[in-house]
Amino acid sequence: MDLLSRFDFFNPEVMRNPYPYFAQMREKAPLFYDAKLQAPLVSRYEDVSYILKNPALFSSAQIRIAGKLPTERSQEAGLGAVDNLLTMDPPVHTRLRGRVNRAFTPKQINALEPRVRELSRECITEMTASNEFEFMSGLASPLPVTIIAEMLGVDTSRRRDFKRWSDAVVNSSNASFTGKTPEEAVRSAKEMLAYMTEVAEARRREPRDDLISLLVQDSEGQEALTPEEVNSFAVLLLLAGNETTTNLLGNALTTLIRHPEAYEWLRRDPTPATCAAVIEETLRYDSPVLTLSRRTTQEVELSGGKVPAETTLMVLVSSANHDPRKFSDPERFDPRRDTTGLLSFGHGIHFCIGAPLARLEAPVALQELVARTPRLGFSPRQPENIDYGSSFFLRGPRSLWLQKN
Numbered sequence: 001m002d003l004l005s006r007f008d009f010f011n012p013e014v015m016r017n018p019y020p021y022f023a024q025m026r027e028k029a030p031l032f033y034d035a036k037l038q039a040p041l042v043s044r045y046e047d048v049s050y051i052l053k054n055p056a057l058f059s060s061a062q063i064r065i066a067g068k069l070p071t072e073r074s075q076e077a078g079l080g081a082v083d084n085l086l087t088m089d090p091p092v093h094t095r096l097r098g099r100v101n102r103a104f105t106p107k108q109i110n111a112l113e114p115r116v117r118e119l120s121r122e123c124i125t126e127m128t129a130s131n132e133f134e135f136m137s138g139l140a141s142p143l144p145v146t147i148i149a150e151m152l153g154v155d156t157s158r159r160r161d162f163k164r165w166s167d168a169v170v171n172s173s174n175a176s177f178t179g180k181t182p183e184e185a186v187r188s189a190k191e192m193l194a195y196m197t198e199v200a201e202a203r204r205r206e207p208r209d210d211l212i213s214l215l216v217q218d219s220e221g222q223e224a225l226t227p228e229e230v231n232s233f234a235v236l237l238l239l240a241g242n243e244t245t246t247n248l249l250g251n252a253l254t255t256l257i258r259h260p261e262a263y264e265w266l267r268r269d270p271t272p273a274t275c276a277a278v279i280e281e282t283l284r285y286d287s288p289v290l291t292l293s294r295r296t297t298q299e300v301e302l303s304g305g306k307v308p309a310e311t312t313l314m315v316l317v318s319s320a321n322h323d324p325r326k327f328s329d330p331e332r333f334d335p336r337r338d339t340t341g342l343l344s345f346g347h348g349i350h351f352c353i354g355a356p357l358a359r360l361e362a363p364v365a366l367q368e369l370v371a372r373t374p375r376l377g378f379s380p381r382q383p384e385n386i387d388y389g390s391s392f393f394l395r396g397p398r399s400l401w402l403q404k405n
């Protein structure tokens with residue numbers, strides 16, 4: 001129990017490698033109570049997948065983390081208090097999800113491939129102009145945020161603002177758990193709300209071929225979203241679709257450099273299939289999302305015993321991906337393994353709507369990078385201890401200094 005007594009999501013030391021802690025939880029305390037989050041942590045694959053498959057027993061709505069509702073938290077962060085897909089249950093969730101699903105079909109996402117490749121090349125050319133470069137700000141962060149901005153239909157002249165708002169939204173959402181939200185973040189959130197409201201109204205009058213137009217038009221008997229709902233969905237896309245993909249790319253690069261044989265395997269044969277395999281194994285081995293949360297609607301039985309109704313559970317998808325009962329030799333990074341069943345995109349009715357987009361962006365970016373940097377390594381500017389921040393929700397390097405030679 002010694003290791004577990006030191007477990008703390010908000011301790012950067014622990015966050016550098018939480019997996020030994022998760023292994024102990026799975027063995028010794030599959031319902032380990034986290035005093036700071038005021039919730040038990042569920043760590044075994046069997047329990048995690050059971051929870052995600054049963055939304056009637058495990059609700060996504062009205063969840064209190066560290067005593068607060070998500071809407072209270074986002075209100076404090078200046079992000080408005082409207083629920084989004086992640087915080088809804090059926091039938092409200094079913095209606096909204098049906099509405100936005102149409103923008104994320106495999107056909108629509110695959111059509112973005114040439115643009116994702118072009119943008120990746122642009123970022124990589126600029127980033128690798130010098131031998132040493134910072135990967136997160138050079139490629140991992142601008143790629144997903146630019147693609148989301150383009151999908152939504154944000155005007156080109158406002159793209160820089162959008163990136164600033166996006167960074168502020170992500171930071172204020174993190175800060176709402178760890179301290180006071182900076183005023184600058186609240187101001188950015190307000191600016192973004194004002195802009196989204198303006199665009200939603202403009203697209204309602206004059207639709208274009210973009211995601212916001214799709215959301216604000218009545219269609220097939222479905223009601224249009226209100227400007228507040230559109231803004232809340234845009235914020236959700238930024239939070240759910242931005243830092244996650246950024247982390248995935250950061251985690252992939254870190255892991256590849258730490259596993260030279262895997263990098264060599266990829267470098268020799270950087271096909272779409274090998275790039276995709278590296279990304280899938282990164283999702284399992286080093287998940288960008290650590291935890292999800294659910295609220296029990298009645299008393300339930302999990303591996304660690306009975307859980308009363310109205311309990312918030314922190315559901316460790318990252319730990320489930322390392323459960324040896326599901327994945328053999330789980331602490332080994334092996335892009336050739338079968339990763340079927342990984343839970344990094346969730347499971348069931350809330351399964352990540354953006355998974356096809358992330359599965360497009362990350363392998364394409366990796367392929368383009370490897371083609372230009374056959375001898376990639378950490379630069380001397382990169383401290384040995386990578387800073388992973390301290391969020392119980394998302395995990396990835398804050399910055400990553402690399403060099404070409």
Ligand code: HEM
Nearest residue numbers: 085086240241244245248292344345346350352353354358
């Ligand atoms: C939901 C992970 C990228 C949009 C989720 C969930 C997970 C997840 C675990 C389920 C949450 C739950 O069950 O409570 C990831 C990871 C990503 C990624 C690891 C990248 C590596 C994206 C992208 C977008 C996106 C690129 C959109 C552009 C969403 C949305 C939901 C969601 C809208 C809510 C779905 C619902 O509640 O029905 N994501 N995501 N995600 N994701 Fe992603």
